[in-house]
Amino acid sequence: MMRIRAVTLVGSLLGAIGGASAATLLIERDEERVSFETSELLARPDARQIPIPSDVGYGTSASYRAIPLSALLSHLPPSPGRTLETVARDGYAAQIPMELAYQDAPGAARAWLAIDPDDAPWPALPGKQASAGPFYIVWERPEASGIPTKYWTYQVTTLRYVPSPASRWPGLAVEASLPGDHPARIGQQAYVTQCLPCHTLNGGGSSTVGPDLNIPMNPTQYFQPAALRRYLREPASVRRWPDQKMPGFTPRQLSETELDALIEYLAHMAKRSPD
Known part of the structure; x- marks a missing residue:
């Protein structure tokens, strides 16, 4: 369960009112795709609680149930020369260099996919009516690799491999x-x-x-x-x-x-x- 200072009560109220609905995450490589349900991701053996001292979306410290992004992407590895496009519900689409998405060296920034649990949904984002769910790209030690805030994509629905923007x-x-x-x-x-x-x-x-x-x-x-x-x-x-x-x-x-x-x-x- 995610705990966020000063907004935990809001999250509890939202959960009592409605609760989150199960979601599906897609990974796409050209015409190929694999999908994962919320419950499937939460049950993975590599899922664990990740503390995020300075969360970009909520503007405070947070803790998420998450899995390493590199481990998830390994189910459908990218073709050479591709970029990872993270697509959100509202159409927001960040272009993350593949070397950062797969980075897991000790002391370097590391990307995780945070998962909004069905039984304890995340609270609404500040100034918005929806939460960061169903899936949210968060980063450990972002300062170690100069990770820009634009790479913290929330409300993610799809991860796809695309040619470089240029x-x-x-x-x-x-x-x-x-x-x-x-x-x-x-x-x-x-x-x-x-x-x-x-x-x-x-x-x-x-x-x-x-x-x-x-x-x-x-x-x-x-x-x-x-x-x-x-x-x-x-x-x-x-x-x-x-x-x-x-x-x-x-x-x-x-x-x-x-x-x-x-x-x-x-x-x-x-x-x-x-x-």
Whole structure:
């Protein structure tokens, strides 16, 4: 059972009201797929309680019944050169490098699949009406490998092996003639990590949680530079709307150097819009 400080009572109330329903997790490799039920995953011999001192989803310390992500993926190993795409109920889709998904060296960051138990469902996420269930990618020692918060995918339904973003969506790429150390190239990687899970760009991407960032216009074309920086740090300080999902990026999540590079990338891509 997961225990979260200050929200355990909420979780208990939610369980008393309705309880979680059994869920199915899919792993996909091209046309092949395997599936796992909640009860099946909880009964695995490698399932154990994992303490998470700084949980990204709930914003506090937590403990989850979980299994090593690498062990789960071994049931349908990836093809060479693939990336792990974690797909959530709302369409959020993070692209996790396979070497991180399989990493299990002592002292390094390690990914786990946390499982929402049927008999003691997790509480709602802060500011949301649903929990992080049915499945949630959590990380031990994320600071050891610089794991970005975008790799903590909650409400997971599917794990699939896909080509790398650069080969899958060529429209994300900067002009080939740019020098290797050009800030826009660094910004492209920041975009793939931080923005691609929710947005498409030039139609490239598998999530439409947010709008396309280059069609019909690029943010650098309708934001003043200072406003764009402020918007990326704290969206609600610039504009508000009823179903606001856009999170801000703290300096810890996106350094000033990375933020500069991301804006440079967006400005560069404004010139490469198919519109």
